[in-house]
Amino acid sequence: MIHFASLIKTLDSTNKTNIKVDALASYFKTAPDEDKVWTIAILSHRRPPRPVNTTLLRTWASELAKIPLWLFEESYHIVGDLAETIALVIPTSTEQSDKSLTKFLQEMIALKKQDDEQKKAYLFENWKKLNYYERFVFTKLITGGFRIGVSQKLMTRALSKATGINEDVLAYKLMGNWNPNTISFHDLVIEEKESDFLSKPYPFYLAYAIENEVNDLGNINDWYAEHKWDGIRAQVIIRNKELFVWSRGEELVTDKYPEFQEFLKYIPDGTVLDGEILPFPEGKIGTFNDLQTRIGRKTISKALLQKTPVILKTYDILEWENNDIRALPFYKRREILEHLYQHLQKEPEQVNAIQLSQKMTFESWQEVAKERERSRDVHSEGLMLKRKDSPYQVGRKKGDWWKWKVDPLTIDAVLTYAMRGHGRRSNLFTDYTFGLWNDDKTELVTFAKAYSGLTDAEFKEVDKFIKANTLERFGPVRSVKTELVFEIAFEGIALSKRHKSGVATRFPRILRWRRDKKIEEANTLEDLKILIK
Amino acid sequence: MKKPLLEFTNKGIYCAAAKVYLDPWKPVDKAIITHGHSDHSRWGHKQYITHHTNIPIIRHRLGDINVTGKEYGESFIINNVKFSFHPAGHIIGSSQIRVEHKDEVWVFTGDYKIEDDGICTPFEPIQCHTFITECTFGLPAFKWTPQKEVFNDINNWWQQNQNEGKTSILFGYTLGKAQRLLKHLDTSIGKIYTHGAVENMNEVIRTINTLPETILITRETKKEELLGNIVIAPPSAHGSTWIRKMVPYVTAAASGWMTFRGARRRRAIDKGFVLSDHCDWQGLLTAIKETGATKIISTHGYTDIFSRYLREIGYDARTEKTQYEGELSELETKKESEVSS
Numbered sequence A: 001m002i003h004f005a006s007l008i009k010t011l012d013s014t015n016k017t018n019i020k021v022d023a024l025a026s027y028f029k030t031a032p033d034e035d036k037v038w039t040i041a042i043l044s045h046r047r048p049p050r051p052v053n054t055t056l057l058r059t060w061a062s063e064l065a066k067i068p069l070w071l072f073e074e075s076y077h078i079v080g081d082l083a084e085t086i087a088l089v090i091p092t093s094t095e096q097s098d099k100s101l102t103k104f105l106q107e108m109i110a111l112k113k114q115d116d117e118q119k120k121a122y123l124f125e126n127w128k129k130l131n132y133y134e135r136f137v138f139t140k141l142i143t144g145g146f147r148i149g150v151s152q153k154l155m156t157r158a159l160s161k162a163t164g165i166n167e168d169v170l171a172y173k174l175m176g177n178w179n180p181n182t183i184s185f186h187d188l189v190i191e192e193k194e195s196d197f198l199s200k201p202y203p204f205y206l207a208y209a210i211e212n213e214v215n216d217l218g219n220i221n222d223w224y225a226e227h228k229w230d231g232i233r234a235q236v237i238i239r240n241k242e243l244f245v246w247s248r249g250e251e252l253v254t255d256k257y258p259e260f261q262e263f264l265k266y267i268p269d270g271t272v273l274d275g276e277i278l279p280f281p282e283g284k285i286g287t288f289n290d291l292q293t294r295i296g297r298k299t300i301s302k303a304l305l306q307k308t309p310v311i312l313k314t315y316d317i318l319e320w321e322n323n324d325i326r327a328l329p330f331y332k333r334r335e336i337l338e339h340l341y342q343h344l345q346k347e348p349e350q351v352n353a354i355q356l357s358q359k360m361t362f363e364s365w366q367e368v369a370k371e372r373e374r375s376r377d378v379h380s381e382g383l384m385l386k387r388k389d390s391p392y393q394v395g396r397k398k399g400d401w402w403k404w405k406v407d408p409l410t411i412d413a414v415l416t417y418a419m420r421g422h423g424r425r426s427n428l429f430t431d432y433t434f435g436l437w438n439d440d441k442t443e444l445v446t447f448a449k450a451y452s453g454l455t456d457a458e459f460k461e462v463d464k465f466i467k468a469n470t471l472e473r474f475g476p477v478r479s480v481k482t483e484l485v486f487e488i489a490f491e492g493i494a495l496s497k498r499h500k501s502g503v504a505t506r507f508p509r510i511l512r513w514r515r516d517k518k519i520e521e522a523n524t525l526e527d528l529k530i531l532i533k
Numbered sequence B: 001m002k003k004p005l006l007e008f009t010n011k012g013i014y015c016a017a018a019k020v021y022l023d024p025w026k027p028v029d030k031a032i033i034t035h036g037h038s039d040h041s042r043w044g045h046k047q048y049i050t051h052h053t054n055i056p057i058i059r060h061r062l063g064d065i066n067v068t069g070k071e072y073g074e075s076f077i078i079n080n081v082k083f084s085f086h087p088a089g090h091i092i093g094s095s096q097i098r099v100e101h102k103d104e105v106w107v108f109t110g111d112y113k114i115e116d117d118g119i120c121t122p123f124e125p126i127q128c129h130t131f132i133t134e135c136t137f138g139l140p141a142f143k144w145t146p147q148k149e150v151f152n153d154i155n156n157w158w159q160q161n162q163n164e165g166k167t168s169i170l171f172g173y174t175l176g177k178a179q180r181l182l183k184h185l186d187t188s189i190g191k192i193y194t195h196g197a198v199e200n201m202n203e204v205i206r207t208i209n210t211l212p213e214t215i216l217i218t219r220e221t222k223k224e225e226l227l228g229n230i231v232i233a234p235p236s237a238h239g240s241t242w243i244r245k246m247v248p249y250v251t252a253a254a255s256g257w258m259t260f261r262g263a264r265r266r267r268a269i270d271k272g273f274v275l276s277d278h279c280d281w282q283g284l285l286t287a288i289k290e291t292g293a294t295k296i297i298s299t300h301g302y303t304d305i306f307s308r309y310l311r312e313i314g315y316d317a318r319t320e321k322t323q324y325e326g327e328l329s330e331l332e333t334k335k336e337s338e339v340s341s
Helices: A002-012 A017-030 A033-043 A054-065 A069-079 A082-089 A101-111 A116-129 A132-143 A152-163 A167-173 A185-190 A258-266 A288-295 A302-307 A330-345 A365-373 A456-468 A525-530 B054-062 B147-163 B177-184 B196-206 B261-266 B281-291 B303-312 B336-340
Strands: A223-229 A232-239 A242-247 A271-279 A310-320 A354-356 A380-387 A401-405 A409-420 A429-437 A444-450 A470-474 A477-480 A485-490 A492-495 A503-506 A509-513 B013-015 B020-022 B030-033 B047-051 B067-070 B076-078 B081-087 B095-101 B104-108 B130-135 B167-171 B192-194 B230-233 B249-254 B271-273 B295-301 B316-319
Touching: A002 A017, A002 A033, A002 A132, A017 A033, A017 A152, A033 A101, A033 A152, A033 A185, A054 A069, A054 A082, A054 A116, A054 A132, A069 A082, A069 A409, A069 B303, A082 A132, A101 A116, A101 A132, A116 A132, A152 A167, A152 A185, A167 A185, A223 A330, A223 A401, A232 A258, A232 A310, A242 A258, A258 A310, A271 A288, A288 A302, A288 A492, A288 A503, A310 A330, A330 A354, A365 A380, A409 A444, A409 A456, A429 A456, A429 A485, A429 A525, A444 A485, A444 A503, A444 A525, A456 A470, A456 A477, A485 A503, A503 A525, B047 B054, B047 B081, B054 B067, B054 B196, B130 B281, B147 B167, B147 B177, B147 B249, B147 B271, B177 B196, B177 B230, B192 B196, B261 B271, B295 B303, B303 B316
Parallel strands: A310 A354, B020 B030, B030 B047, B047 B067, B104 B130, B130 B295, B167 B230, B167 B249, B192 B230, B249 B271, B295 B316
Antiparallel strands: A223 A380, A232 A242, A232 A271, A271 A310, A380 A401, A409 A429, A409 A477, A409 A485, A429 A444, A470 A477, A485 A509, A492 A503, B013 B020, B076 B081, B081 B095, B095 B104
């Protein structure tokens, strides 16, 4: 644990990627194998389930710190991180623990099944014994992920540096279903076994947003365009008469989309499709809001399946006849995909839950731009531009695939409530709620929350305003004198019964601070509703 | 109802019986000043009364003002109200103000800390009925490490950077923190260089106290000569072209706010040392207890939370709004005026 805590401390105390990679690589060279596996698991969001709920953690931490619970809560709102707050308020120790990371995690897994008294005793013992930073890391392991700016990509790069194994190969090995409690470092990282790969998806190839003029991409004839669908990016894997659905967040979501089970009958073994899961109510592509009703559910009822069915809008094929075909040029892969799709259309019973994302060719970039303007009408977010001869790469890479989204919808709204942020924004008011005017302009109705879009300097200025202009406090939330107007951008909009305003916006964020506008000039809810087509 | 001995007005803390203000934020006739930081000693008063070591500091910032200096513990009477200054331990010259009238004693702390920092006169608890306290770090999350350990860490950090052939840049605000850092750096490691704003203040402080030798960075200073040495600079210099010319370097900040991981990361500083010139949570509670006061007024910091806690443990506690820079982070906002001077 000392070793792991000091790794986390190093990672947490630098903003420089090279230092992070070096620190991780040297950890992977020296740490015991089982700790390495757990470290990979933790840094790729594979923590064991939380053994103690946060209410109990708060209660017990305030008890050990001998402070009232309300004072602990207030401190938490300001510190912005539960584990950090707990580590800070508990009296400090100078001892160190020689238990390994693996031992701690095994104890935490066992702890989940124990009763509250045992949990409390376990936490007290370790909180008292560990020094400040180890106590923080220990509590973090219980509460949640480490926000220390280490992406899976960065971790994979370090592992590659330490083992000499190619980064892309490692990325593939680390995907999918593996249990850090049972797998060895050798099996996970070093050894190559065919059977391990049954359920494994390929690392997704991700596109960057287009940076300059689209004309700069060169000859139009080298490119295909597709609409960029607004659903859940997914790979559907058919191997050995089994079907697996993986989301881009590397989550196995097979059970959530039973619609796809029919593929087993018609799509041959050894096929992997890349595409977008889209809601398809009443035989039409729906909004992301429709899909929301499916995402959170553990069990999918028949009624829900009927009301909001989904389809796979497929646009690429990564494996065919048991061969990894990612290195083939895109146009070749499309030929295979289209051939497969035509074949499916000829099936006696139609395969409903799959559609082909049409590839489009154009004569000029102006025509492409025109097509992009149509995106909202067809429920897409914009266009994807893919080089015809591009291989399917690993992770986010520049050059061959670009996303060209439609310009967001925007509206001017008034800052009404604020909360302190988390992580690097702790103790700074950066989480805002915005309101629009009701019909007779007498009241501001909350319509969206946004956390991003301002520069650090602007956040600092708004933070200062909020601290000086707080009207009321409701726990961590402050109501603020209505004075500041911001232009809010969002990707999509739909009617919603769950929202007070009656409208749900997709990915709202601050586009800019309208210092030139008075609150009377902010938009109304009616203005917002007009944007719904 | 009897008028309170000190009241909170829109100009500052006012003693009506004596017709004087304590650390006022708007221009007044007569101001009694706790210390030299710009949110406590402001421009424009007709007469200033302060501890004598503050005089050169305040004059450095405000020019030729009309100011009277007093010793610690020396009483002076204004309209039958007895005033005296007592060490606050915040920065050089910082004082608490004791106010006595008709057997009633109030103490106003200004800013203070109870740890002896080895450069200013240590804080002394003063018996009183009403204690007006700051609580910049009035949360149980704030817990200081003894400065000896912190300076050990700072010196080790400097040594390590030197071993890697890099320049160490340490941020601390110009008046107070910069000199405290200077005083405890291990000069056997290397030389100490300073930013102009820090050096200007050092010159003033050298008329009061001894400081180790420092070298002002000028246009002629070559970056090669800085390698392995340490630079003391105000926080506002972070990210400036002045700093960027010094590559390869490593940055650190010394402040109570460095308690929060997020505070350091937000500023993109390589290392944070938790070192404050204010009290931590336990320090505030200890100081309050030692005054014997039953009425506590919090002026700046996490005032609402702190007052609520004090009421729970039996004090008659409340919050008053002032313009001292409570919730604002000392790193980001204070003393810009000094940086430019």
